[in-house]
Amino acid sequence: MSSDYAHLDVGDDAEFRALLRTFLTEHGPGKRPKDPAGRLDWQRRWQAVLFDGRWAGPSWPRDCGGMDLPFTRQVIYSEELARARVPNPPGTGVGIAGPTIIKYGTDEQRARWLPALLRADQVWAQGYSEPEAGSDLPSLRTTARRDGDDYVVTGQKVWSTQAQIADVLFALVRTGTQESRQNGITYLVLDLHAPGVTVRPLRDLTGGAAFGEVFLDEVRVPVTNRIGAENEGWRLARTSLGHERAAGAMIQASFYQRVFGELVALARERGTAADPVWSRRLADLGIRVKIMALNAASTIAAIEATGEPGPASSVSRLYNSTLEQELHEIAVDMLGPYGLLDGGPDAVQRGRWVGGFLRTRASTIGAGTAEIQRNTIAEQVLGLPRDPAMPPR
Amino acid sequence: MPLIATPEQEELRRSLRRFLQQVSGREQVRALLTDDAGYDPAVWHRMATELGLQGLALPEQFGGSGATFAELGVVFEEFGRALVCAPFLSSVVLTGHVLLAVDDPPAQARWLPGIADGTLLATLAVPAGAGHDRAAPLPQATASAGDWRLDGTVMFVPDAQIAQLLLIAARTPAGTSVFAVRAGATGLDRTALPNIDLTRRVSRVDLHATPAELIGPQGGADAALQRALQLATVALAAEQVGGAQACLDMAVGYACTREQFGRPIGSFQAIKHQCADLQVQVVSARSAATWACGIASGEQDPAQLPLAAALAGAYCADAFVTAAKANVQIHGGIGFTWEHDAHLYLKRAKSGQLLLGTPDQHRDTAARLMGIAHEQ
Numbered sequence: 001m002s003s004d005y006a007h008l009d010v011g012d013d014a015e016f017r018a019l020l021r022t023f024l025t026e027h028g029p030g031k032r033p034k035d036p037a038g039r040l041d042w043q044r045r046w047q048a049v050l051f052d053g054r055w056a057g058p059s060w061p062r063d064c065g066g067m068d069l070p071f072t073r074q075v076i077y078s079e080e081l082a083r084a085r086v087p088n089p090p091g092t093g094v095g096i097a098g099p100t101i102i103k104y105g106t107d108e109q110r111a112r113w114l115p116a117l118l119r120a121d122q123v124w125a126q127g128y129s130e131p132e133a134g135s136d137l138p139s140l141r142t143t144a145r146r147d148g149d150d151y152v153v154t155g156q157k158v159w160s161t162q163a164q165i166a167d168v169l170f171a172l173v174r175t176g177t178q179e180s181r182q183n184g185i186t187y188l189v190l191d192l193h194a195p196g197v198t199v200r201p202l203r204d205l206t207g208g209a210a211f212g213e214v215f216l217d218e219v220r221v222p223v224t225n226r227i228g229a230e231n232e233g234w235r236l237a238r239t240s241l242g243h244e245r246a247a248g249a250m251i252q253a254s255f256y257q258r259v260f261g262e263l264v265a266l267a268r269e270r271g272t273a274a275d276p277v278w279s280r281r282l283a284d285l286g287i288r289v290k291i292m293a294l295n296a297a298s299t300i301a302a303i304e305a306t307g308e309p310g311p312a313s314s315v316s317r318l319y320n321s322t323l324e325q326e327l328h329e330i331a332v333d334m335l336g337p338y339g340l341l342d343g344g345p346d347a348v349q350r351g352r353w354v355g356g357f358l359r360t361r362a363s364t365i366g367a368g369t370a371e372i373q374r375n376t377i378a379e380q381v382l383g384l385p386r387d388p389a390m391p392p393r
Numbered sequence: 394m395p396l397i398a399t400p401e402q403e404e405l406r407r408s409l410r411r412f413l414q415q416v417s418g419r420e421q422v423r424a425l426l427t428d429d430a431g432y433d434p435a436v437w438h439r440m441a442t443e444l445g446l447q448g449l450a451l452p453e454q455f456g457g458s459g460a461t462f463a464e465l466g467v468v469f470e471e472f473g474r475a476l477v478c479a480p481f482l483s484s485v486v487l488t489g490h491v492l493l494a495v496d497d498p499p500a501q502a503r504w505l506p507g508i509a510d511g512t513l514l515a516t517l518a519v520p521a522g523a524g525h526d527r528a529a530p531l532p533q534a535t536a537s538a539g540d541w542r543l544d545g546t547v548m549f550v551p552d553a554q555i556a557q558l559l560l561i562a563a564r565t566p567a568g569t570s571v572f573a574v575r576a577g578a579t580g581l582d583r584t585a586l587p588n589i590d591l592t593r594r595v596s597r598v599d600l601h602a603t604p605a606e607l608i609g610p611q612g613g614a615d616a617a618l619q620r621a622l623q624l625a626t627v628a629l630a631a632e633q634v635g636g637a638q639a640c641l642d643m644a645v646g647y648a649c650t651r652e653q654f655g656r657p658i659g660s661f662q663a664i665k666h667q668c669a670d671l672q673v674q675v676v677s678a679r680s681a682a683t684w685a686c687g688i689a690s691g692e693q694d695p696a697q698l699p700l701a702a703a704l705a706g707a708y709c710a711d712a713f714v715t716a717a718k719a720n721v722q723i724h725g726g727i728g729f730t731w732e733h734d735a736h737l738y739l740k741r742a743k744s745g746q747l748l749l750g751t752p753d754q755h756r757d758t759a760a761r762l763m764g765i766a767h768e769q
Contacts (some may be wrong), residue, residue, distance in 0.1 A: 262764050268631050272766050280753060283760035287681075287704045294396065294680035301396040310397065312680055315673040371662070378665035382645050385660040 047120035093124025127171030163212025187233035328356035441511030448509035455505035466686030474633030494617035495609030553596035567612025590744035
């Protein structure tokens with residue numbers, strides 16, 4: 001690992017961009033393998049290349065292996081990675097657990113976990129949802145009982161992204177009474193290879209298994225694996241973790257600009273674009289895809305000007321998740337019955353559009369359903385009154 | 394890309410909002426609904442003399458203050474919020490920018506200073522949706538002994554009843570040209586149309602051998618007209634953002650106070666979710682309009698103006714109509730009364746959506762500009 005940060009500290013943003021672009025061109029990860037195992041290996045190798053070149057973790061501190069870039073350069077970083085079409089880090093740890101540990105972890109925890117997480121030597125999965133605790137997450141029932149220097153954890157987690165390939169689970173567990181709800185929840189990091197852990201792939205409606213179920217039976221977790229204080233986990237999990245996601249919003253927007261361009265190319269190739277009804281429908285979609293980028297850019301501009309992300313950031317997820325569903329459904333509808341084929345020689349582009357149609361059902365369910373997001377916008381942004389039938393937050 | 398307001402623009406917004414609270418409050422707007430002129434000349438005069446609004450985005454050489462379209466966007470957003478009744482879009486944006494876009498320095502010198510200081514009310518007669526697929530035929534211009542005469546009809550001309558000067562797009566043997574017609578000209582008939590939106594007046598203009606003066610060269614005026622329409626679409630989009638925000642604010646305010654079943658109706662998810670969806674659309678509409686105003690200011694990427702206008706025109710018009718309809722719905726019975734202002738916003742939303750090119754026309758334009766549909 002090079003300890004040289006000179007490339008990050010060049011005086012000029014344009015020079016920084018050029019250096020990054022050169023690195024990405026010279027070390028690019030190559031073609032995306034088709035099989036899942038090859039793809040994971042490809043993601044991990046690429047993440048290690050970035051890390052070893054000091055090009056990983058744009059917002060992370062340097063003593064954790066990150067780059068600690070000012071926000072403007074985080075945006076440039078996102079733009080260039082989107083442009084180069086390189087893979088994301090595997091798992092959900094880099095985006096969610098990492099920033100939480102940076103903010104609330106001890107020095108020992110940061111040193112123990114963060115470089116390995118950022119380099120993808122370890123893949124982390126999230127253990128929040130349970131079969132009986134979805135939108136009502138504070139009702140979760142996976143318990144952690146204190147026994148000496150360990151917690152003993154028993155319960156079941158579900159919808160853990162990539163759990164079957166992950167090494168570590170960052171989980172919310174119950175340390176207080178069931179009635180204490182969010183005031184009795186603790187944030188634990190546990191080893192998925194430990195005795196008592198069973199991970200089963202969860203076959204979803206796409207036919208694939210992007211998520212796993214995690215069964216925990218008397219799993220011993222050292223107390224030193226607890227982030228923050230006991231019963232403080234809910235607050236940690238809900239804290240805003242800085243603006244890295246805002247900088248990354250451009251990645252999703254540029255991704256969908258590209259996907260939209262590919263859909264237009266397909267519509268032209270098949271002659272659908274010549275139909276005025278379809279060209280109008282596609283234009284409407286193109287307008288909304290462009291606005292996705294404008295919302296992201298507004299958020300970035302607000303952060304740069306005021307330090308606060310502004311109103312566009314609070315609506316982006318609802319806007320984007322709905323739009324990505326519509327985009328894929330429009331594509332499937334445009335293909336007619338060919339849109340139904342998800343394989344075989346007659347499938348259009350190997351069934352990517354119908355695959356997206358199915359996959360994006362999860363966009364308005366995972367990480368807070370669209371309904372919960374609407375409640376949040378209504379109550380926390382617009383100031384509408386809480387439902388008196390709901391338990392206090 | 395200037396996607397958020399500068400401190401100076403925020404200051405403009407604050408002072409304009411204070412001003413409009415005084416001069417375009419509920420009572421004043423209500424009074425103008427039944428007023429023949431449909432605007433208050435004294436307020437118009439104060440806008441020009443105290444705030445310099447009419448000249449804001451016009452060049453200094455013609456008496457303007459040379460600010461940009463981004464500032465004008467702030468003005469229009471506040472106009473939309475306060476339901477301002479004034480011939481601003483017609484006189485300042487449409488006519489002012491056609492004059493700037495045609496190559497006729499004497500005409501510019503003669504009329505732009507009056508437009509910029511508010512002493513001249515002008516309008517542009519160009520068929521609704523001009524530049525789109527369903528353009529109505531333009532009036533015919535014929536020359537006899539060096540004088541031009543116009544014949545034909547133009548529908549939906551904004552503020553034509555009060556305009557002292559009408560610029561009219563007409564056909565000549567050399568192509569589309571712009572002509573000036575004085576309010577008192579012979580053979581000019583202006584008929585106010587019973588448009589549901591009483592805050593925005595439109596007329597039918599009939600021309601019977603009406604004497605007219607050619608502005609700019611004969612033929613080749615399509616680009617200037619298109620540009621003026623695009624800029625007006627961008628200004629209108631900003632106005633629609635302000636209107637949509639006002640509707641959302643009204644709906645949220647009412648939902649917090651109106652109680653049914655022993656609790657505020659805003660505590661029910663059925664209301665919350667509608668309001669949250671409106672917030673998504675209003676915020677996104679503001680991103681679109683702010684971007685389009687930045688493009689219209691010419692400071693970056695001016696070649697994107699046609700796409701920016703089509704994008705903001707389609708999205709913001711629909712967002713305002715959605716917000717205005719939801720506002721009526723959330724108010725329930727009271728929202729259906731004449732006394733409540735909800736219907737004024739609904740009508741203004743609907744007229745803005747249809748008068749200057751419909752969202753579908755804007756989407757068809759976007760389809761061509763995005764390379765989806767071929768140029769026809």
